[in-house]
Amino acid sequence: MANDKxxxxxxxxxxxxxxxxxxxxxxLFSELDSLGVTTILMLLSEEYGIVLDAKDATPRNLKNxxxxxxxxxGKLRR
Amino acid sequence: xxxxxxxxxxxxLMPDKPAIITATxxxxxxxxxxxxxxxxxxxxxxxxxxxxxxxxPATQDADFIVIYLAxxxxxxxxxxxxxxxxxxxxxxxxxxxxWTANAENLIDRFGFTPDLLFIICGPLSHLGSLSKIxxxxxxxxxxxxxxxxxxxxxxxxxxxxxxxxxxxxxxTFNRFASFLVPSSIRMLLQFAREELAAVAHRIAxxxxxxxxxxxxxxxxxxxxxxxxxxxxxxxxxETGIVCSYEFSRYGCRPGVVGKPMKHSSVRIGEDGRVICxxxxxMTGYVDNPEATARVLVDGxxxxxxxxxxxxxxxxxxxxxxxxxxNTGGYKVNPIEVEDAVSACPLVRDCICVPAPHPVLGTAPxxxxxxxxxxEVKPRAIAEFLKARLESYKIPLFYESVExxxxxxxxxxxxxxxxxxx
Numbered sequence: 001m002a003n004d005k006x007x008x009x010x011x012x013x014x015x016x017x018x019x020x021x022x023x024x025x026x027x028l029f030s031e032l033d034s035l036g037v038t039t040i041l042m043l044l045s046e047e048y049g050i051v052l053d054a055k056d057a058t059p060r061n062l063k064n065x066x067x068x069x070x071x072x073x074g075k076l077r078r
Numbered sequence: 079x080x081x082x083x084x085x086x087x088x089x090x091l092m093p094d095k096p097a098i099i100t101a102t103x104x105x106x107x108x109x110x111x112x113x114x115x116x117x118x119x120x121x122x123x124x125x126x127x128x129x130x131x132x133x134x135p136a137t138q139d140a141d142f143i144v145i146y147l148a149x150x151x152x153x154x155x156x157x158x159x160x161x162x163x164x165x166x167x168x169x170x171x172x173x174x175x176x177w178t179a180n181a182e183n184l185i186d187r188f189g190f191t192p193d194l195l196f197i198i199c200g201p202l203s204h205l206g207s208l209s210k211i212x213x214x215x216x217x218x219x220x221x222x223x224x225x226x227x228x229x230x231x232x233x234x235x236x237x238x239x240x241x242x243x244x245x246x247x248x249x250t251f252n253r254f255a256s257f258l259v260p261s262s263i264r265m266l267l268q269f270a271r272e273e274l275a276a277v278a279h280r281i282a283x284x285x286x287x288x289x290x291x292x293x294x295x296x297x298x299x300x301x302x303x304x305x306x307x308x309x310x311x312x313x314x315x316e317t318g319i320v321c322s323y324e325f326s327r328y329g330c331r332p333g334v335v336g337k338p339m340k341h342s343s344v345r346i347g348e349d350g351r352v353i354c355x356x357x358x359x360m361t362g363y364v365d366n367p368e369a370t371a372r373v374l375v376d377g378x379x380x381x382x383x384x385x386x387x388x389x390x391x392x393x394x395x396x397x398x399x400x401x402x403x404n405t406g407g408y409k410v411n412p413i414e415v416e417d418a419v420s421a422c423p424l425v426r427d428c429i430c431v432p433a434p435h436p437v438l439g440t441a442p443x444x445x446x447x448x449x450x451x452x453e454v455k456p457r458a459i460a461e462f463l464k465a466r467l468e469s470y471k472i473p474l475f476y477e478s479v480e481x482x483x484x485x486x487x488x489x490x491x492x493x494x495x496x497x498x499x
Binding site: 020 | 261262273436456464
């Protein structure tokens with residue numbers, strides 16, 4: 001189960017920056033364009049002080065909000 | 079079309095040389111020539127005639143280039159859509175001769191060669207990427223077409239050894255180039271800097287343009303790509319590709335777009351606007367002689383860009399003398415956005431203004447007054463606009479306000495909001 005508080009905060013951050021993207025979707029990656037992917041990487045890097053790069057922007061990591069939360073948690077653990 | 083003559087010649091001289099590569103497909107010069115001729119025959123049979131516009135979806139694949147070239151082989155033309163110098167959406171006629179002049183400008187200044195692989199990662203419906211088909215194929219080079227930069231890793235696939243599976247029986251490419259809008263450069267520098275540095279010695283040149291590039295990004299790009307030639311270009315759909323400035327050689331100076339290229343000239347009008355002349359100019363707007371006459375005057379295109387020319391003959395850009403918002407290289411007319419919002423029952427009044435954006439440089443922002451008794455979520459406005467506007471025109475920022483400031487004659491006071499930001 002994804003960290004609920006983190007999930008809530010990420011939804012809050014992303015819905016303000018990506019007003020057109022359906023963040024509830026299980027096909028989130030396919031909804032994103034290059035700006036959307038970059039925006040997610042930038043916002044999460046800043047918010048959680050983690051280093052994210054192009055290799056992290058995979059369809060698997062950006063499949064849905066839960067996958068994004070898991071990616072951030074994984075980075076924070078390192 | 080000179081380009082088609084070149085393709086026919088290369089199809090004879092080096093039939094197996096890759097002309098176009100995508101993630102799933104490779105067309106040799108022989109394949110390309112055959113498919114263009116076949117498609118042109120079909121288009122003629124379907125009734126396409128000389129001088130006609132022929133629109134079709136700009137897909138990021140080899141088939142788009144085949145149809146595009148077939149249209150010109152029929153002596154018809156592919157209209158490019160633009161917001162352009164007057165703000166309203168229009169279709170632009172670019173003649174065969176203008177495309178050739180654009181290509182010769184680029185070949186002369188940048189160094190297109192037969193061993194070059196040119197990476198196209200921007201939309202082929204726009205001049206920035208479409209214009210690179212011509213110099214690449216006129217010099218016997220190879221085009222690599224990507225969908226977009228959504229997967230930044232895909233940019234580096236053709237550098238790998240072996241490269242893409244679609245490149246059959248082909249050794250590794252060693253000379254690369256690309257056109258990247260400033261927001262794409264920022265994305266690569268921020269999230270793929272190590273990958274970019276690892277292939278730096280194989281990148282011959284990078285051209286940027288369509289929007290202002292920040293000095294910091296120019297300097298960082300010079301550091302990451304110390305051996306590459308890096309250009310900032312001045313171009314528009316109406317003017318063609320007019321000036322370029324090699325900032326990796328002459329210094330990172332924001333707003334400097336260099337000297338006119340061989341088929342172009344520029345001067346500054348009395349109102350401070352940039353005026354362009356030469357063989358790269360558009361023929362006019364499709365079915366819109368009034369708009370054409372406003373922009374194309376005595377063989378010169380009068381732009382909405384403000385600038386000056388320094389003592390060395392370099393053109394400097396100072397911004398635009400109108401309200402068009404340049405977001406990542408796309409031009410957005412705020413009036414078009416406001417007109418679309420005006421049909422939204424959730425909003426009583428609004429104004430669309432430029433706002434700073436960390437990747438795009440600038441993005442449209444909507445200040446809106448909610449309709450009485452309405453609790454408005456920005457997402458609802460964005461959803462409403464989704465069906466009415468192209469995605470890049472939909473505001474990325476929203477702010478609820480009590481009223482929209484107007485000028486004495488009742489129009490939204492854009493200047494006041496522009497100063498405030």
